[in-house]
Each structure stands twice: as structure tokens, then as C-alpha cells.
């Protein structure tokens with residue numbers, strides 16, 4: 524069977540994302556929200572700074588008394604504000620982060636003053652403009668205003684911002700349950716005792732690792748032999764999952780049983796075959812569960828690089844969409860080639876490469892079975908269908924892989 528004509532990547536991604544249902548909201552401790560996606564806009568419950576603060580260590584003065592000398596009459600330290608009144612000819616010692624005395628409007632750096640006992644005289648420059656070293660009340664945010672948008676992925680600074688804005692908890696989406704099924708008679712579960720007619724099952728572990736930086740509850744099933752019964756048994760094992768990912772058995776061979784097994788299991792095929800290389804035989808199906816929930820199955824091609832590339836462009840975006848991400852699809856960056864590339868055929872290609880921060884070197888070995896060059900890569904070079912040959916120095920788009928970093 525030849526199969527349907529492959530559809531363009533963007534169309535396939537749009538179809539998949541239209542199947543995605545955003546998961547229900549739950550509230551979590553802000554401190555454990557790293558990597559989650561904010562489910563509702565977060566409004567500040569307080570103003571920050573809550574008062575005018577000094578941004579430097581020095582002395583606070585009133586605004587029209589800038590020639591000195593001045594008498595030091597007290598101190599405003601962080602956490603211990605000065606509560607008295609400040610007159611002309613007087614100064615308050617002030618530290619970084621401390622509240623400005625009510626009557627003060629200028630902070631002179633201690634480096635620009637000489638102190639003898641409680642008397643200070645100007646030896647350097649006055650601040651220009653005079654309020655330069657003051658952080659005004661509400662500079663960062665004010666109560667009632669939005670500090671974080673819905674769909675933002677929570678990183679370290681978002682955690683600090685949410686706490687500063689007065690939140691101990693934040694709303695996020697429930698973690699999706701994901702099952703990854705390795706399938707194929709040739710797959711050995713134990714890599715240490717793998718005979719010549721088999722290969723160690725490696726895609727399942729790779730795919731679970733790929734999704735693990737996202738807030739998901741992912742597990743691996745298999746390896747499962749090439750029979751309809753075994754595959755249906757594996758799907759049954761994943762009956763509690765929101766997303767099921769298979770690898771292998773997606774193509775047109777006699778032993779490629781994922782599509783018939785899905786049909787028998789009660790899933791409906793949405794699309795099969797996308798015009799990308801590697802990864803053409805990818806399929807997407809949907810199943811309505813008896814409890815009213817929906818399961819999405821993504822059948823990835825078995826070649827390890829095809830599995831990785833299709834998981835990058837389909838599985839990760841689907842999970843991000845279900846988690847409520849504002850931007851589920853990956854964004855490429857632009858760089859230049861270190862070596863020439865050949866012309867491209869009718870399928871858009873994603874070539875493996877190493878990006879050093881300035882330019883990208885394509886891997887010599889581009890076979891979709893080559894894990895060695897995949898592991899040495901940190902980007903996918905995006906070559907459009909029918910692109911002519913490209914010379915070294917030409918601009919290309921690359922997608923950054925989270926593949927062990929760039930060290």
C-alpha cells in the first residue's frame with residue numbers, strides 16, 4: 524500500500540493542535556511550579572517597591588538643601604526605617620534597599636562625602652538627576668496589575684516575581700499522563716545481552732527523556748512484539764493516559780501494525796504521513812474514552828532520528844498545548860552554514876548539526892538510523908522542500924535541541 528500523499532508540516536501540526544484539549548487547572552506552591560505553564564493571568568497582590576527606596580549606600584537629604592555640610596541625625600537600614608523628620612542641614616545614613624525618610628528626596632553616595640563624627644561634607648558629585656539613586660514606589664509593579672500572562676512557562680525569575688507579588692500558590696494545568704511504547708520483534712529489552720538479529724530498544728527511553736523536562740507524568744511500555752494482540756494489549760495498558768506515543772511499525776511494511784492495531788482498539792486515524800525527512804510515516808489518531816476523556820496517539824517512525832525529529836515537532840508541541848502554553852510550537856533561530864549543503868527534494872528536511880553560537884556545522888552522517896550523529900547534534904537545520912544547494916556562509920534556520928546542552 525502506497526498510503527496517502529504526505530501533508531506539509533505546518534498543516535499536520537495545526538491538525539494535531541486542534542485535537543489538543545487544555546487540561547484542567549490545579550493550584551500548586553509557587554516554589555514547586557518550575558516548568559509548569561500559568562493557567563490564568565497573575566495579578567500583583569502588593570506593590571513593589573512598597574515605598575520609595577534607596578538604590579545605593581549613602582546619605583538621604585531633603586531636596587533643596589544640596590550644598591552641605593549636614594548633621595547625621597539617624598539611620599534608615601533595610602528592614603529598619605527611619606521614623607523621625609528630616610530638616611534642612613540634616614542627613615540620614617541610608618543603606619541599599621532601605622526606605623527613604625518621608626522628607627528626603629536625594630541620596631548622595633557615601634563615596635562622594637567625607638564623614639567626621641556626625642558631620643558630613645560633599646567631596647564628590649551630587650546625583651544627576653537628583654532622584655537618580657531612588658527606586659520609586661511601584662517601580663516594578665503595582666497592586667492589581669498583571670505581572671505574568673496566562674500560558675507563560677514558569678522559570679526561576681517567574682517564581683521570584685510571583686512570590687514578590689504576594690502569591691504563595693499559582694494556577695497551572697494538570698500534568699498529562701504519557702505512555703511511550705517501543706514496538707518491534709527486533710527490539711531487545713536488555714542492551715547487555717542483545718543478539719545479532721536484534722537491536723537494543725532505545726527509542727522509548729529517548730522519548731521519555733525528551734518529554735521529561737516538561738511537567739508530564741511519562742512512562743515507558745514494552746518492547747512489544749509485532750502482533751496486533753500485543754499492540755492492543757500495550758494500548759490497554761496505557762488506557763489511563765492522555766497521550767500515547769508509539770515508535771516503529773508506522774510505515775508500509777507487512778509488520779507495520781500500529782495503524783491496524785489502533786483501528787481495532789477503537790482509535791480514529793486523523794492523519795498519516797507528513798512531507799518531512801526524516802519522519803514521513805508519522806501518524807496521529809484519537810480515541811474517545813468511555814469516561815468521556817480523549818486520548819491522542821502519535822505513531823512515530825521507528826528510525827531513531829525520525830522518532831526524535833517527529834517527537835520534537837509533534838509530541839512536544841502537543842504536550843505544551845495541553846499544558847496551556849502560549850506558544851506550543853518551537854521557534855527557529857537564524858545562523859550561517861560552516862559547510863555547503865546539497866539541494867533538497869520534495870520533502871522538507873531537518874538535518875542534524877552542531878551550532879557553536881555563531882555558525883552551524885552539518886553532521887557528515889545524516890542517515891535516519893544514525894544515533895552517533897544525533898547525539899553529537901544540538902540543532903536541526905531546517906531545509907525547505909526544493910531548496911537549491913547552499914554554500915558555506917549562507918543563512919539557514921535551525922531549531923535548538925535540548926540534547927545535552929552545548930558544552
Ligand SMILES: Nc1nc2c(c(=O)[nH]1)N[C@H]1C(S)=C(S)[C@@H](COP(=O)(O)OP(=O)(O)OC[C@H]3O[C@@H](n4cnc5c(N)ncnc54)[C@H](O)[C@@H]3O)O[C@H]1N2
Nearest residue numbers: 705724725726727770771772773774779803824825826829
Ligand atoms: N517501502 C517503503 N519502505 C519504507 C518507507 C516507505 O515509504 N516505503 N518509509 C521509510 C521511512 S521514511 C521510515 S522513517 C521507516 C519507518 O518505518 P517504521 O515506523 O515502520 O519503523 P520500523 O520499520 O519498525 O523500524 C525502522 C528502524 O528503526 C528501528 N527501531 C524501531 N523501533 C525502535 C526502538 N524502539 N528502538 C530502537 N530502534 C528502533 C528498527 O529496528 C528499524 O531499524 O520506514 C521506511 N521504509
Ligand code: MOO
Nearest residue numbers: 801802803829891
Ligand atoms: O522519513 Mo524516514 O523518517 O526518512 O527515515
